[in-house]
Amino acid sequence: ENKILEVKNLKKYFPVKAGIFRKTVAHVKAVDDVSFDIYEGETLGLVGESGCGKSTTGSTILRLLEATSGEVSFKGEDILSLNRNKLRTIRKEMQMIFQDPYASLNPRMTVADIVGEPLKIHDLYNKKSDRDEKVKELLESVGLTAEQMNRYPHEFSGGQRQRIGVARALAVDPKLIIADEPVSALDVSVQAQVINILQDLQKEFGLTYLFIAHDLSVVKHISNRVAVMYLGKIVEITNKSELYDNPLHPYTQALLSAIPEPNPERKKERTILEGDVPSPVNPPSGCSFHPRCPAAMDICSKVEPEFKDYGNGHFASCLLLD
Ligand code: SF4
Ligand code: MG
Numbered sequence: 405e406n407k408i409l410e411v412k413n414l415k416k417y418f419p420v421k422a423g424i425f426r427k428t429v430a431h432v433k434a435v436d437d438v439s440f441d442i443y444e445g446e447t448l449g450l451v452g453e454s455g456c457g458k459s460t461t462g463s464t465i466l467r468l469l470e471a472t473s474g475e476v477s478f479k480g481e482d483i484l485s486l487n488r489n490k491l492r493t494i495r496k497e498m499q500m501i502f503q504d505p506y507a508s509l510n511p512r513m514t515v516a517d518i519v520g521e522p523l524k525i526h527d528l529y530n531k532k533s534d535r536d537e538k539v540k541e542l543l544e545s546v547g548l549t550a551e552q553m554n555r556y557p558h559e560f561s562g563g564q565r566q567r568i569g570v571a572r573a574l575a576v577d578p579k580l581i582i583a584d585e586p587v588s589a590l591d592v593s594v595q596a597q598v599i600n601i602l603q604d605l606q607k608e609f610g611l612t613y614l615f616i617a618h619d620l621s622v623v624k625h626i627s628n629r630v631a632v633m634y635l636g637k638i639v640e641i642t643n644k645s646e647l648y649d650n651p652l653h654p655y656t657q658a659l660l661s662a663i664p665e666p667n668p669e670r671k672k673e674r675t676i677l678e679g680d681v682p683s684p685v686n687p688p689s690g691c692s693f694h695p696r697c698p699a700a701m702d703i704c705s706k707v708e709p710e711f712k713d714y715g716n717g718h719f720a721s722c723l724l725l726d
Contacts, residue, residue: 515552515556
């Protein structure tokens with residue numbers, strides 16, 4: 405298996421400024437020492453509650469945001485140190501699909517212009533007729549029709565708009581797609597359709613996905629492996645069946661227990677997480693999950709658990725496991 409992306413010790417801290425001199429008084433530790441790999445052709449699900457740093461992780465990998473520190477290599481190339489020109493070339497291979505198909509499509513542009521825009525940016529299909537041909541192909545590959553290319557975003561449903569977003573991301577033949585909650589803004593009935601399209605496209609074009617979501621049920625079908633994030637850190641990562649059948653971290657267990665279980669014979673105890681996610685400006689000491697953890701022990705507020713392999717690449721960070 406080839407690693408297409410390697411993320412090592414990635415940090416993204418946002419300064420918090422205050423006072424008339426706008427002095428930096430603290431930092432929001434949005435991404436705090438995150439490491440993971442993505443293998444070619446797989447889907448890695450990245451899951452956690454809102455504000456845990458998953459979108460920031462995605463944006464920092466693509467350098468839509470500049471990292472505070474760490475390493476990101478894409479096919480062996482060190483992304484974070486590339487100059488603008490080199491970055492532009494490599495950007496073609498890494499595209500993003502955004503959460504909100506309403507906000508991410510320019511309402512004044514036709515579908516043809518929206519989907520064709522990345523082609524222009526990257527100097528591909530310079531002749532308008534060639535570009536239109538390519539746009540038609542792309543629309544068809546996401547289940548829309550060529551006749552729809554001269555319409556405007558508001559003429560489409562949420563699910564169709566997200567398909568337009570997918571077509572745009574595919575235009576430049578990317579290898580890696582970071583999908584940031586691509587179905588969260590859609591009706592549940594439409595979510596599965598969009599996920600199925602993403603899966604079909606993955607097979608057809610050999611795509612690799614980082615699929616970001618806020619709950620574990622959304623990524624269950626599409627992921628090969630799943631990483632769970634809490635307060636800027638990955639707390640567990642393993643292959644899908646291990647994660648769903650044998651979750652090690654109490655946070656993962658709580659997220660899983662929140663998924664409705666259709667089979668009454670498999671009814672499980674529900675763990676309700678108390679309280680809100682603490683502020684990433686001043687994360688709790690020790691294990692940052694301790695104020696909400698149903699299994700917390702005295703030691704948990706004092707000692708920070710190590711992120712360790714508990715067998716066959718099943719990594720987790722929890723003091724209970726030692
Ligand atoms: Fe819970 Fe302690 Fe494990 Fe943290 S280290 S997840 S607080 S048991
Ligand atoms: Mg987000």
